[in-house]
Amino acid sequence: MSETRSKPRHRRRKTALAVGVPLTLTAAGTLAYGTDIGVFGENAQRTAAAATAAPAWATATADGFASVNALGQNGTYGGRDGKTVTVKTLADLEKYATAAEPYVIVVAATINMNPVGKEIKVASDKTIVGSGTSGHIVGGGFFLGSGVHNVIIRNLTIRDAYQGIWNDKDHDFDAIQMDGAHHVWIDHNDLRNMADGLIDVRKDSTYVTVSWNKLSNDNKAFGIGWTENVVTDITIHHNWIRETEQRNPSTDNAAHAHLYNNFLEDVAGTTIKSSYGNYSRGATKMLLENSYFQGMNNPVIKDSTASIVQKGNTFVSTTGRNESGGTAFDPKTYYAYTADKTADVPSLLKSGVGPRGSIGTATASTTAAAATLTVAKDGSGQYSTVQAAVNAVPADNPSRVVISVKPGTYRELVKVPANKPHVTIQGAGGSRKDTVIVYNNASGTPKPDGSGTYGTGGSATVAVQADDFQARNLTISNDFDEAANQSLSGHQAVALRTAADKVLLDGVIVSGDQDTLLVDTAAKDKLGRVYMTNSYVIGNVDFIFGRATAVIDKSVITLKKRWNGTSAGYVTAPSTASNRKGILIANSTVNGDVSDRSFYLGRPWHAGGDATLDPQTTVRNTTLSAAIRTTPWTDMSGFSWKDDRFAEYKNTGAGAGTASSDRPQLTDAQAAGQEVADWLGDWTPSAS
Incomplete structure (x- = not known):
């Protein structure tokens, strides 16, 4: 998503949120990178039931x-x-x-x-x-x-x-x-x-x-x-x-x-x-x-x-x-x-090297493969790349397939297409840092076939289009080097793009600079829900953005300096449809090694200049470091944040503030309707 601003566009102002006074409440503290057990406890990484598939x-x-x-x-x-x-x-x-x-x-x-x-x-x-x-x-x-x-x-x-x-x-x-x-x-x-x-x-x-x-x-x-x-x-x-x-x-x-x-x-x-x-x-x-x-x-x-x-x-x-x-x-x-x-x-x-005892030892016509596919760079797994394992998942698979990825750095692009639901990509190491999927495309990176550049969404290291997707215990990164590529027209570089419903991200690190995590939907009129827990998101400009209904819960949002060493950025950039819920950050921590009062919590992204959108970010029960500005919301591309849905509730820390016209707070009654369960509706995420 572009950081540039176009000439102002105007809409009729909606009624402002009611203002309440925040109360002191201890929010989620900093998580340890090595933590294996997420919000679902020790059974969060249990093996899925068997599914019939070719070896x-x-x-x-x-x-x-x-x-x-x-x-x-x-x-x-x-x-x-x-x-x-x-x-x-x-x-x-x-x-x-x-x-x-x-x-x-x-x-x-x-x-x-x-x-x-x-x-x-x-x-x-x-x-x-x-x-x-x-x-x-x-x-x-x-x-x-x-x-x-x-x-x-x-x-x-x-x-x-x-x-x-x-x-x-x-x-x-x-x-x-x-x-x-x-x-x-x-x-x-x-x-x-x-x-x-x-x-x-x-x-x-x-x-x-x-x-x-x-x-x-x-x-x-x-x-x-x-x-x-x-x-x-x-x-x-x-x-x-x-x-x-x-x-x-x-x-x-x-x-x-x-x-x-x-x-x-x-x-x-x-x-x-x-x-x-x-x-x-x-x-x-x-x-x-x-x-x-x-x-x-x-x-x-x-x-x-x-x-x-x-x-x-x-x-x-x-x-x-x-x-x-x-x-x-x-x-x-x-x-x-x-x-x-x-x-x-x-x-x-x-x-x-050479023949492996695990290859060719059962026939597809007589044996139902286990639901777990293994990936290892050294040839000790069934596949040497994550994408090869995804390709092996049968189209329209009826039940979950777990892709277990052994520790290592996998420099590749991974796409989970819409016709392969119920896929889990899970790191097999002791820490979420042990297994890394990384690539370095950016919006302005030329495509190899000469057909133009990737664009923001196309730059994603991992792109998920399939419903009921899960990622656990791994790192997904985009390491595009902005300093070395100043000549490129677009520096948006997505690590993970989700364009599906019921996406669970548990115990992961999603790392990049500008536009790290794109929570998208399959289409403007489609519901796309994302639940992230026990995780880290790292970036600097609009690095949690998109039109999905997304919850960041019990996680750490790490602010990062820009390519030139300056501290300035935006955490969220929602582009929510008017009848949907947007981005909810709850029970989490926002911090990072950046200057005080240098980051906004968010700004409204009216993708394509669409004035019918109603972007929403709510940050509640979260610890905010001094890096957050005293006026934490700002305008974007001529659209005023005050015309959209931005609010806080009971945040703490040096970056928290009292209610004002520049810092709206939910009332208790309003907050009762903006819980995690309200965002997720009839979906109760469970690791499988």
């Missing part, structure tokens, strides 16, 4: 470039729209992998290719996944031809097509080869000891993500390119490339190659010696960040026409060329991601 691994979606909507394909989700089948023979594997229909194909045995070197020609819309650690493909692999798309190859061991000739020129036996394919995700596999390469991404294949794989014991690990066209977009992250001589990877004429958090290791005293590590060739633009190189010869090399931009990499006992130069690109214009600390990469990958 999470059967509906998993890719991250990185494979998640990008392009070429008529919306991300990469494999065969999730088809049946799930379990195969134990080569005939069945080939039958379903080459079929025209979508399938989730669970490989539950060791399958020997016949003849050796056979590569099954996979058709579009397939997920081929190992059942735990039992899915082995021996003596061959998979081929994805021109136009094949939306394929996931996951949780398999593909091995042992080696024919006894190192750097074999006669047997082109790869684990996974693609020629002209797009939207492919290769994840959590163990690829080793093949006759040629382990992975070949050739002939303009694009929108590919390769993640959490172990590539080892081979002459050629991973080749990309072999075309004069510069079209390939590829993400390679969290792979352990060990004891491979060359192509680690070799990247030829890739438009965008994003390599991060990979571990390249050449072990001393073995017969396999690395000739080079990451190689950028031709017109490739490569961003290489937070990767770890151990014992590699020529760990990073480029030719004269290619680019490599290095950030945060670590090199231990490496020798030879280590090069960079040219310009790359910003992956965050295409997708959200968070790089792990470089120092953590070896241990993280040694424990996290």
